[in-house]
Amino acid sequence: MILHQFIDFEVLRVIWWLLLGVLLTGFALTDGFDLGVGTLLPFVAKTDVERRVAINTIGPVWEGNQVWFILGGGAIFAAWPPLYAVSFSGFYLAMFLILAALILRPVGFKYRSKRESQTWRTSWDWALFVGGFVPALVFGVAMGNVLQGVPFRLTEDLLPIYEGSFFGLLNPYAILAGLVSVSMLVMHGAAWLVLKTEGIVAHRARIFGTYAALATIVTFVLAGLWMAAGIDAYAFVGEVATDGPSNPLMSEVTKGGSWMAAYATRPWIAIAPILGLAGAALAFVGFRAGKEGWTMLASKLSITGIIASVGLTMFPFILPSSIDPKSSLTVWDSSSSHLTLFVMLVSAVIFVPLILAYTAWVYKVLWGKVTTESVIENSDSVY
Numbered sequence: 235m236i237l238h239q240f241i242d243f244e245v246l247r248v249i250w251w252l253l254l255g256v257l258l259t260g261f262a263l264t265d266g267f268d269l270g271v272g273t274l275l276p277f278v279a280k281t282d283v284e285r286r287v288a289i290n291t292i293g294p295v296w297e298g299n300q301v302w303f304i305l306g307g308g309a310i311f312a313a314w315p316p317l318y319a320v321s322f323s324g325f326y327l328a329m330f331l332i333l334a335a336l337i338l339r340p341v342g343f344k345y346r347s348k349r350e351s352q353t354w355r356t357s358w359d360w361a362l363f364v365g366g367f368v369p370a371l372v373f374g375v376a377m378g379n380v381l382q383g384v385p386f387r388l389t390e391d392l393l394p395i396y397e398g399s400f401f402g403l404l405n406p407y408a409i410l411a412g413l414v415s416v417s418m419l420v421m422h423g424a425a426w427l428v429l430k431t432e433g434i435v436a437h438r439a440r441i442f443g444t445y446a447a448l449a450t451i452v453t454f455v456l457a458g459l460w461m462a463a464g465i466d467a468y469a470f471v472g473e474v475a476t477d478g479p480s481n482p483l484m485s486e487v488t489k490g491g492s493w494m495a496a497y498a499t500r501p502w503i504a505i506a507p508i509l510g511l512a513g514a515a516l517a518f519v520g521f522r523a524g525k526e527g528w529t530m531l532a533s534k535l536s537i538t539g540i541i542a543s544v545g546l547t548m549f550p551f552i553l554p555s556s557i558d559p560k561s562s563l564t565v566w567d568s569s570s571s572h573l574t575l576f577v578m579l580v581s582a583v584i585f586v587p588l589i590l591a592y593t594a595w596v597y598k599v600l601w602g603k604v605t606t607e608s609v610i611e612n613s614d615s616v617y
C-alpha cells in the first residue's frame with residue numbers, strides 16, 4: 235500500500251483546511267500587533283523619542299512575524315490551487331495595495347532615523363501608519379467579500395474568470411468587516427505596547443486599546459447581525475463526494491438562506507464568536523485594570539475567535555461565487571491531489587514545530603520593556 239493512502243483524502247482535506255486557518259490566525263496573532271502598532275504610532279507617541287520607543291517594540295520581530303503571511307500564501311498555492319488562482323487574480327489590485335503598504339514598513343524602519351530632520355522623520359512615521367492601517371483594513375474587506383461571495387466563474391476547463399472590480403470590493407458590508415479587522419488589530423497593537431513600554435506611551439496605548447476593544451465588540455456584533463439578516467449563504471444541493479476529484483463544476487450549489495443555519499446543524503461552532511466577544515471584553519477589562527499579560531492573552535483569544543467564526547460558519551465553502559454558485563470553491567473540490575496533501579503534511583509536521591521553537595526562542599531573548607533610556611543610550615544602533 236502506498237504510504238499516503240493511510241490517511242483518507244477527505245481527512246487530509248480537512249487537515250489542510252484547519253492548517254490554513256492556523257497559519258492565517260498565526261499571522262494575525264503575530265504580525266497583527268505589528269500592524270496595530272504602526273496604526274497607533276502617530277497617536278500614542280508624540281515626541282521623536284516616544285515614537286522610537288514604539289517602533290523598537292516591533293522592529294526586531296516584525297520580519298519573523300511576517301513568515302506566517304508567507305506560509306499562508308504558500309499553503310494556498312500548494313494545497314488549494316484554484317483558491318490561489320481565483321483570489322490572487324480577482325483581488326489583484328487589493329493584493330497590490332497590501333504589498334505596496336507592507337513595503338513601506340521595512341523602508342520606514344531602516345530610513346526613518348537616518349536623518350535628524352523632523353519633517354523627514356514625521357513623513358516616515360505616517361508611512362509606517364499607512365503600512366499598518368491599509369493591510370489591516372484590506373484584509374478585513376477581503377473577508378467581508380468572501381462571506382458575500384466573489385464575482386467569478388469557472389470555464390469548462392476550470393479557467394477562472396473574474397467579473398468584478400476593485401471598487402466593487404468596497405461595498406458597505408465589506409467595509410464594516412474591514413473596520414472589525416482594524417479594531418481588533420489596533421486592540422492587539424495597543425496590548426503589545428502596554429506590555430512592552432512604560433510611561434506615557436503605555437498610558438496612551440491603554441486608552442486607545444480600551445476604545446479599540448469596545449469598537450471590536452460593537453463592529454463584530456453588527457457584522458454578525460448583518461450577516462444573519464442580510465447576507466445570503468451557500469449550500470450544496472444533494473450529496474457531495476468528500477473524497478472526489480478537485481472539480482467544483484461537478485457539484486451543484488445554491489445561493490440563499492442564512493449562514494446562521496450552520497449554527498443550527500453544528501451548534502458547537504458558537505464557541506468561536508463567543509470567544510471573539512469574550513476576548514475583546516476581557517481585553518477591555520485588562521486595559522482598564524492595567525493587567526499587561528492578561529490583556530495580551532485576551533486580545534489573542536479575541537482574534538482567534540473572530541477569525542475562526544468566519545471559517546467555521548462557511549465550512550465547507552472557502553470562496554463562494556456570487557454570479558455562478560456552481561463555481562464556488564469548497565474544501566471537498568478545490569484541493570491538490572491526495573499525494574500532494576500528504577507530502578505537504580509531512581513537511582508541515584517537520585518544519586512548523588521548528589518555526590514555533592525558533593520564534594519562541596527569539597521572543598525569549600528579546601523579552602523585556604523598551605525604555606526611553608535604552609533608546610537614548612543606543613541611539614545610533616536602534617531604529
